[in-house]
Every structure is written in C-alpha cells, then in structure tokens.
Amino acid sequence: MSAAERAAPAPALVRLTFRDARIRTLAFAYVFAAYSYIQPVGYRHAYPTRSSRLAFAGSLGDNKGLRLFYGEPHDLLTVSGYTAWRVGGTLAIAAAAFGLLAALRALRTEEDTGRAEIVLAGVVGRRTWFGSAMAAVAAGVVVLWLGEFAGFVLGGLPAGGSAYLALATASVIPVCVGVGAVASQLAPTRRVALELGGAVVALLFLLRVIADTSTGLGWLRWATPLGWAEELRPFAGPQPLVLLLPISATVLLLAGADRIAARRDIGTGILPARDSAEPRLRLLSSPTAQALRSGSGVLAVWVGGVAAFAYILGAVSKSISPADVSARMQKEIAKLGTGAITTPTGYLAFVFVFFILAASLFACAQVGTARQEEAEQRLETLLALPVDRRRWLGGRLLLAAAAVAVVSLTSGLFAWAGAASGGARISLPRMLEAGANALPVALLFLGIAALAYAAAPRAGVGVAYLLVTVAFLWQLVGALLGAPGWLVDLTPFRHVGLVPTQSFRTDAAIAMLALGAVVALAAIEMFRRRDLVGS
C-alpha cells in the first residue's frame, strides 16, 4: 500500500486543494514579496536624508488622494514607517481579493464542477470536507505571509517588525475567506457567489476609503478588516490586541458557513437558481456576438468599478494643495514614478498609471476567457461547425480591444466628472486623453497575452499576467535600482506620457499599437496551426 492510500482522507483533501490552487498562491506570494522589497529600497534611495524625508512627509501627510490608496500615514520619516504606509493599503486590497477567490475556488467551484459530490460520496463527511478546504486556504495564507515577510527582510527591515507588518496585511485574508465561504453557501453558482462576495469586499474597501479621507469619519475604520489592518499600526505603536477583531470575525463567518454547509443540499445554494427562461435570441449570430453576450455582465462590473473609482479619484484630486514644495522635492517624488503630484492634474496623471495597469490586466483577463472556452472544450463544439479558427480568435481579440477601450475611456470620463464636482478645473478632452492613454500599453499586452496563449495554451495567460506585473514594477524601480537605461526602456510603461500633466506620446503609442497588432496576427496564425488543448 502506498503512502497516499494509507493516508487519512482529511490531510489528503487538504493537500489536493492546496495543490489545485498552488499557481495562483505562488503568483500572489511573488507579487507580495516583490512589492514589499521595493518599498524600503525605493524610499531609502529617493529620500536619503532626514531633511528630504521631512519635506516628503510635509507634502504628502495630508494628501487625501494618496490616503485613498495607501491609508492613513503614521510615520513617514523612517524607512519602516513609510513601508508600512505604502504596503498597508495596497497589499491589503490584494490580500482581500486573494481571500475571497481562494474560498470560492475551494468551496463553490468544487460544487459547481461536481467534484464535491464525488468527495462527499466517499467516507468524507461534510464537516471534514469544509474544514479541509479551509485548512488548505489557510496554508495558502501562510505562504503569502512568508512572501511578504521575506520581501521586507530582504529590503532591510528588522525581522520582528516585518513579521508583524506582514501579519497585519495577512489578517485581512481570513475575514475575506469567511466572506467567500458564506457567499459560497448562499449563491447557487460560482458567478453569483463572486458577485455577492465581490460586492461585500468592495464595500469594505469603500468604508476604509471614507474613513481615511473624510474628517470626522475615522471611526469607520473599525467597521472593516482593511481598517483593522491599519489599526494594528505596524512600526507605529503596534496594537496587537486589534488582532482579536479579524480573529473573531473569521470564526463567526466560518462557523456560520459551516452550519449552512451542513444543512443544505450539495450543489445548490440558499438563494434560488433561475434555471428556466424564455429564449432570448439576440447576440447569437456568431461566436463573437455570443462572447459579448456572456461577457457583458463581467464588463459591466469592470465599467462600474472603474467609473466609481475614477470618480472618487477625480473628486479628491483638488485636496492636494499646491503648497510650497521645492522643485528639487518634486523631482525626487518623480523618481518614485509618481510624477509631480501636488496639483489636481499631477495627481490624476499619477493615479492614471494605475489605470493603465488595470487596463492591461483586464486585457489579459479577456484572453483568459478565450482560453476558458478552449479548456472547457466548448471551442471544440464551435470549431466542428463551419467556424474559422482565425476568425474566432480574431473576433475575440477585437472584442477584447473594444472592451479595453470602453474601460479606459470610462476612467477618463468619470475622473473628469469627479474632478468637476470637486471643483478642479480640468478639461474633458484632456481627461479622455488620459483614459485613452492606457490603450496602447493595454493593447500591446493584449497581443502579447494572445501570443502566449497561442504558444502555450495552459500556461500562457498566467505568463501574460506575470509579464504585466513585472513590467509595471520594473518601471517603478528599474531606474531606482540603477539598471542601465536600455534595460529600463524594455517596459512599455516607460513609454507612456503622464497625461494630463505631460502630453500624449503619439510616436510611442503608434509603435506599441503596431507591435501589438503584429504580435496578435502572429498569435492568430500560430493558433491556426496547433491542436486544441483541454484543461
């Protein structure tokens, strides 16, 4: 008898679930480590002296636009304090997303695919199944914590404080796992569970943003796990007792989910599923039309999210006071890749770099849905019909390009509306230009993702996500780390004008669009020549 046969079912289930999610877990851990490493190194490089740090703290401490991203700063004069501020807000959001997705994958996806039924038909009870799934997710949380911790330590922060700071970020994950676990019980399908859980996480984020940017509403921070992560105050008078909040919230949510899981029918949810409907025959004329039909919900969520976020950013852009910040100081900030952020336009130019990142990731996600069609073998059903392969992928890519354009222009339009409501005077065409500024980079990455997918169907999309992330981080730190110019120039993010502060770089845009088109055509041709590959 081999070891696997002899093993108790629970550990075997934990291992399987952990293994199933390992690529996503490692990708997150990598990003956590890289981001955590970059912060202290970058700060030390850009603000080597106490006076430069004082000037930095003075100019940014009350900046609401930055607080929105990073949370409330407690100490901007030390490397560790700065790192805690920069990491606290942003990584906590990524941690929240990770927790939600990990729970849905371990619970709802298992039910949707029928795998849970197979497991539960064996000697494994529901409690064991649920507990094993959660234990596997918990192991993933430890991996993420280790990644972040390693990043800080390599970046030169003290080990004890680093462990605590990483713990503060990681404390968000179990709560969001709990949210995902409850959503998995309520929703009849993964999609509905994602919508439910996503809405809750978005709300938790919004609460934190309001708490950090509105005077007198700071107490709202206590209402969200993202706020608790801040209140743990790493490197700024730690309050470890706050950890009791995420711990008890997690216990409550998981106990609730476990109770529901023990009582309901497997494969269903508490909410009713709408399984019958009168036929709606629009958008069924071609695979591309059908892709638009089935993807319109996700697109609407993206557009809605980007619109809301851009509006908030626009609205707070005015709060940046063009105070007496020296020219040298502004240059130093620019080194961090943030541009001159002391004016509304400067601030928007800075935050729109993140929209370019978001649009590029969105482009990869579009190729991901195409891959899903192939992995789940529906593409075989399509291509057994008189459907041209090149046209199928080409249609998908054009649809993706259009969706990227919609998302990009939405960001510009709503940032303008927000800025106008906040009293900042920025012209609409200028902000639409800022939105459109994301297109060349995002479409280049769309082509690259398509090529990666055509060349390596299983790994391609993951590789594309990684390339986008690496290119973005490289643009932030390449120059700081003293890399030669040509090496830094490799990232497309480097060739983007910071609209609306700088002008749109037409030459670079044309070059990137042309390159993207060539790569996409190569992808289509390569796809024509390969076997279809299932999951």
Place this chain on the structure above:
Amino acid sequence: MAAIHAAGLTKRYGETVALDGLDLSVDEGEVYGYLGPNGAGKTTTIRLLLGLHRPTAGRAELFGIDAWGDPETAHRRVAYVAGEPFLWPSLTSAETLAFLARLHGGIDVPYRDRLVERFQLDTRKKVRALSKGNRQKVQLIAALATRADLLLLDEPTSGLDPLMEMAFRESVREAKDRGQTIFLSSHILSEVEALCDRVGILRSGKLVDEGTLEQLRHLRAQTVEVTFAGPTPELPPLPGVQTVHAGASTLRFEVSGSIGPLVAALAEHPVVTLTSREPSLEEIFLHHYDGSDGDVGG
C-alpha cells in the same frame, strides 16, 4: 466520392502514438460503425477528421476536402456530436439550438421541432441545470436537425436512457434513408450491430479488422453445441474444429469454415440436439482484445 477518406493517418502526442497509420474509407450513404475500447484512438480519429488536431503524418479528407487545410468548407457538410456534451451553461436549450443552427448556416426547422418532441427536451431549461443525458440530447438534436451529409457521432448515446436510445436509433435510420452518411464511434455493440452497414475495429491506434457484419462473421468461428443420449463420445481430430467445452453429455465446438466434416463425424453417434449459431459482434470484438491471435475462447 468517399464521404471520409483517411490515408496513413497518424497522430502522436509526445511519446504516445494515439493513431498509427489509419487507412479508412467510408462511402456516401454508408453507416459505418467504429469500434474500440476506451483509449483505442476513436476520439483522436474524429478530432483529426474534424481538423481540430493536426495529423503527425498522413491525411484525412471529408468529401475530398482536406480536413486540416480547409476545415470550414468541410464542416458545411458535417455535423458532429461529441461524447461529452460541452455547451454554454448560461444559455437555455432553445438558445443553444438557435446558436448552433446559425453557426451551421441553416437547419431543417420543422424537423428540429419534431426531434425536440421525440427526445422530450425541455427547451426552456438552462444548460447548467440539465443532466448529462439531457445535454447529450441538445447536441444530438442540433446535429440531426442540420440534415448534414455526414454525421460524425462520438459515443452519442452515453447518458441516454433506453427509450431515448430507441429514439436515437429511429433518427439514425431516418438519416440513412435520406442518404446521409453516418460515422458512429461506439463501444455499445448492440447499437452498432443494429445500425451499421460496415464495421471497423480499432486496437491501440490500428484498424485490426474491417468489413460488413456478414464478412466479419464469416471469418470467425461459429459455435456448435451438441447433446448426446448418453456419455459424450471421443471424436477424431477434425480440421478447423476445436472442442471448447466438454460436459457429461454435451460438447461445444468452435468451427471455422464448413461444419460438414463435424456433422459427418457426429453421424455415427446418438445425437439428441444440435444447435449452431454465428458469433455475435461481441465475440468478434472480444476476439481482437483477448490478447492472443488464436481462436475465440482459446
């Protein structure tokens, strides 16, 4: 012109040889049964015929059109039913049928409605809420309603109940009567025996036997069972006759070729009953898979 023509068709996935130099020809109007256990290369053959996978060597043609080089043109005359129904979970059956019909470029709508009735499909239900058998029905109806010249069916009845299996057989006979060509990959031997004009048996990526049922039967031994009044006698060795079972008063023989010499030898003994039957497709099939090249039952 042949509906299907494959010459030296070979597919390797890394080290694995999934299909090894297949030569196959199916005429228009023929119902061809493609037999083989799991992993013999049946689905690989169909993927190559559809141009979904690229042949490592050799070529496949549908109505003279290269399957890999110009699949879209070939597919205008083809309808396909996959062994696993992979459809869009959020569409209802009616929407799925409409979508697939439009992609095929037109179908026989009244016939489709008849099929929906025959297969008792609830078209208002979303695909994600359908059982495997019901999803299989959606695929079958979509394919049959095209009235395509060639139906490529890959284990089409997996998941269907016996009533629906009958509905399927009825529909295949209708298609045959209209002159459509049917390529039926299966491991349900009774189905193939009931429907097919010609049968090919695939083993480890190679076609090991092919012919009409009559031809296949002729090549194989028939079974003769004899009951005697009293103990079984000793018979002299006879050419082409093998004793496979000896009871107290019964003997069973496998006979290849004529049973004349056996009957002559039995004439001297007190025979009570003598039954003879042709080998079933199952026996022919198992013969190719029992691991030896000897006679059935061995």
